[in-house]
Amino acid sequence: MESQTPVGRKITLNDIAAGCGVSRATVSLVLRGSPLVNKATRARVEEELRRQGYVYNRAAANLRRRxxxxxxxxxNELANPFFAxxxxxxxETLGEAGFVTLxxxxxxxxxxxxxVLGSLIEHGPGGIILSPAEGSSTEEVLAAIGAHTPVVLFNREPGGPLPGHVRWDRLMLxxxxxxxxxxxxxxxxxxxxxAMFGGHDHASSCRERHAGYLEAMQAAGIEVQPHWRVxxxxxxxxxxxxxxxxxxLGDAPTAVVCYNDAVAFGLMLALNQRGLQPGRDVAITGFDDVAEAAMSxxxxxxxxTAPRARGRQAxxxxxARLREPQSESRAVIAPVELVVRESSCPPIQP
Amino acid sequence: MESQTPVGRKITLNDIAAGCGVSRATVSLVLRGSPLVNKATRARVEEELRRQGYVYNRAAANLRRRxxxxxxxxxNELANPFFAxxxxxxxETLGEAGFVTLxxxxxxxxxxxxxVLGSLIEHGPGGIILSPAEGSSTEEVLAAIGAHTPVVLFNREPGGPLPGHVRWDRLMLxxxxxxxxxxxxxxxxxxxxxAMFGGHDHASSCRERHAGYLEAMQAAGIEVQPHWRVxxxxxxxxxxxxxxxxxxLGDAPTAVVCYNDAVAFGLMLALNQRGLQPGRDVAITGFDDVAEAAMSxxxxxxxxTAPRARGRQAxxxxxARLREPQSESRAVIAPVELVVRESSCPPIQP
DNA sequence: GGTTACCTTTGGATCGTTCCAATCACCCAG
DNA sequence: CTGGGTGATTGGAACGATCCAAAGGTAACC
Structure with missing residues (x-):
């Protein structure tokens, strides 16, 4: 059990009720905008609410209403601009819907x-949006939060199988x-x-990107050299x-598909050091469209990948899951959009 | 009143108590590690907690304990890497102390x-760390959250005076x-x-930076041209x-002190478009040292400004305020450190 | 006048926890 | 056998809201 901290004396429904001679129940009805209350009563109560500076205690309400x-x-990493x-x-979206973000x-x-999950779950969130840490497993997560709280997985799959009765939704790129x-x-x-450059093939996102690369190469009838994968x-x-x-080796690539933007920038650096000019001598593509990509x-x-839109989507x-707890679990694959800039030049004619 | 969402049946202290033949109160004591309970009882209860998959309801506890x-x-802007x-x-720090971040x-x-403040305050946070939106006033904030919840202001001062009886702490750069x-x-x-470029002089942080710029210019005996402030x-x-x-205008600056890194990057972009090379034709400095600054x-x-350390500090x-609600309000000015990189080149000799 | 209907209002129980005073079981001293 | 002390446990009343069934008041109608 962790430390907690006392809060100052607060105005409650009872104070308001006493203050204007009605019952607690009536004040509660006013607060919730019920049509049952008489206009005059409502006005009186609202005046009193303002006068005493009442603030609604949502925790108490949630407790009673379950x-x-x-x-x-x-x-997994808030400091990364993508996740920020x-x-x-x-x-933004949760706030509009009247929810608060933990x-x-x-x-x-x-x-x-x-x-973190153990601590958060004690606060009784209605659901969890989770971008799992590397190497975490479904089993672990399930142990921490139980099978009852809805989950939306973002960006990564945790390892291990999900028991059949648990419905988690997914939002992947x-x-x-x-x-x-x-x-x-x-x-x-x-x-x-x-070539296809960067990332580790044990990460699911990297395997998927590699597969896309191979798909395009095969469709174009190009034979892929093994040393084109680094x-x-x-x-x-x-x-x-x-x-x-x-x-x-010889047969060096004239273009490189990079795992992500960071890797692409690293490659640019390396090319410059070898006297090659990225975007002229070698074509490069990245992945993510970080802010820097427009300025390098x-x-x-x-x-x-429009991370903010992905956030809204998550x-x-x-x-949606809260509205329909029993609906089939959904897996959304968010589209990504190619942004063509200078680095993907045509090859130099020999 | 906003939408809310039902939660599944939860295991409570009563279930545990019934499950192992003790009273609710005893289970509660076990949960809080009280030395009062008998060793054997404790073991039995703990076993039952595990067995039923109990999760602590902190909201209920907070309600009771006030x-x-x-x-x-x-x-004011989470997407900015500095704030992220x-x-x-x-x-990080709140988590270690057993608090959760809203x-x-x-x-x-x-x-x-x-x-946002109105919605958050209903959840009864023990305190608020606030980086005020541009143009917001102390009065507004006070109206939204009342005078009782502790506040740490970060980065900016909201406009208007603070009533004497209210103790807000500050962490400024x-x-x-x-x-x-x-x-x-x-x-x-x-x-x-x-020149001094970017930001609005009605923001306190911007005024302070401008003052520092002027101070250095005056100390060096340089007369500042009005059109050097944009x-x-x-x-x-x-x-x-x-x-x-x-x-x-003529007499264009050979160096530009920018309000922050974002502005500096914008300036670089604009310079490139005019065929000027930042870091060679024009010297530039930023403010914040976002990750990108080392890579542009x-x-x-x-x-x-070591934003993560500032976060821990806030x-x-x-x-500290929660531990000592009555202590004098504190104002901390966090030091900043000049990081010299390529963009601040010497002027080109004509 | 009595019955019905409608509009408002309300007391009390309840959510899951903690607090408090009281109780209980047990042992030992007198 | 009584009294007191210790250690462990407990019932019931909170916390601040909501729910529900019931009740009070008024008006309309037969």
Whole structure:
């Protein structure tokens, strides 16, 4: 049990009722805008509410009504601009629907995720929007929150199977299609030697993107060389180091589909150091469309995921689930959009 | 009164009590780790808690104890990486102290801020960490939340005076010193025609930064031209539009102190479009040191504010206030640190 | 006048927890 | 056998709202 803190004396329904000579029940009806109360009474009560500076105690109401007016939002990394935008979208939509957002950040640790979920669930959220920490499992999450609270999974699948009676909804990005679009675009630009760079294939999102890349290459009848697939951590720095692998052998790619924007920026850095100019000597695409993508030199062709819209969408999903607790669980694959900028140039003619 | 949503049947203390033949009160004592209960009983109860999958209802406990276990965090713009980091820091520290974060984002609108505060206060947070929306006033805020809930103001002062009996704490950045450091740095680089760009002077943080700029200029005996001060919204996009104003007249600046990093990036964009190379033709400094600043082209000289540490600090302040509700109100000015990167080049010799 | 109907209002129980004073079981000293 | 002390447990009243069945008041109608 954790620390808690006393709050100052608060005005309650009883104070208002006493203050204007009606019963508690009547005041409650006024508060909820019931048509039952007489106009004159309503006016009197409302005046008294204002006069005493009454604030509604939603916790007490929720207790009695067995309802909830909050949704928990648990993110693996809030500081990432992608998730910050997402959170803003979630909060916006939840706020409009009269819900409040309970925030939890797990810092990509499944241990911390357990603690955070355990703490949040005690506050009785009506549902949870969860972008699982890397390496966390369905089983763990279920143990922390029980099978009764609705969940919308975002961005990632936690490991392990979901028991049949539990209905979680999902909102995922269309990774495969995104990577396919990028690859197709490069092919249309005239490239044939196209590499796929960055990310680790043990992550589901990376596997999906790789699949999209392969799909486009095969559809175009291009034979994919094994050394055109180079993995790296999904960070700028590690990508810059790993980039050498792309040019180690002959038959070097003229275009590179990158796992995400960070990796793409790392590659740009590495190219510059080798005296190659990204967006002229080598074409590049990213994934995410972070703010920086519009400002780098060259500006980066990438896939826009519209994180704020995704946030709104996740909120809509959980709200829909609350309205229809028994409906079939939904899996939404959010579209991504190719944003063509300078970095995806045609190949240089020899 | 807004929509709410029913929650599934929950296990309560009564279920546990009935399940192992003790009273509700005893189970409650077990939950709170009281030394009063017999060892054997405790074991039996704990087993039953596990067996039935009990989850603590903190709202009910808070109601009875008249305590709160949540803190509201209200930000003017969550999507800004600076505030996202800040929020992560806040949530981290609050979580460790056993509090949960209620999130609210106002999108820089004081109307929305009123609505958000009104909704959050109904959930009875123990305190509020508030980065006020532009143009909001102390009076408004006070009307929304009353005088009883502790407040930590971050980053900005809302307009208007604070009644004497209300104790709000403040955590501000050393804006003036930061802008002075940046300006002095540019002067040392050899610049004389230095502009101050972006932000609105009706915002306190902006006025302070402007003051720091003026201080450095005056100390160096440089006469400041009126057209070296150009305002804009503190966003990348608006700054890019407003940038033209800097070069409208002759005597154009060779260096620009920007209100924040977003504005600096907007300026870079605008410069590139005019065929000027930021970091070579024009020196630039920012403010905030967002992650992007280390990765832009050129990398951005800016003032590091360590937003995550600030978040932790804000959380500490509110926690301290909860422990000592009557203590004198505190005002902390957080130091900022100049981070020199590529963008603050010396002037080009004609 | 009595019955019915409608519009308002209300007391008391309730949500899941904590607090408090009271009780109970047990042992030991006198 | 009584009295007191200790340790463990408990019933019932809160907390601030909502729900529900019931009741009071007025008006209309036969």
């Amino acid at each position: 309802t909830s007016s909050s949704i928990a939002l648990v993110l 935008e997402f959170a803003a979208g979630v909060d 925030l939890g950040s797990t810092g990509e640790s499944s241990t911390r995720q357990q603690a 269309d990774n495969q299609r995104g990577a396919r679009l990028a690859t197709e675009h490069l092919i249309r630009q005239g490239h044939r030697r196209i 993995e790296s951590k999904p960070t700028r720095l590690d990508a810059a180091h790993a980039a050498a692998g792309l040019f180690a 030199t060259p500006t980066l062709t990438t896939l826009s 909120a809509e999903l959980i709200l | 305590t709160s276990s949540s803190i509201a965090l209200v930000l 980091e800040f929020a992560a820091g806040v949530d 999130l609210g984002s106002t999108g820089e609108s004081s109307t929305r801020q009123q609505a 050393d804006n003036q010193r930061g802008a002075r450091l940046a300006t002095e740095h540019l002067i040392r680089q050899g610049h004389r025609r230095i 305002e804009s919204k503190p966003t990348r996009l608006d700054a890019a539009h407003a940038a033209a104003g800097l070069f409208a 082209t050129p990398t951005l000289t800016t003032l590091s 959380a500490e302040l509110i926690l």
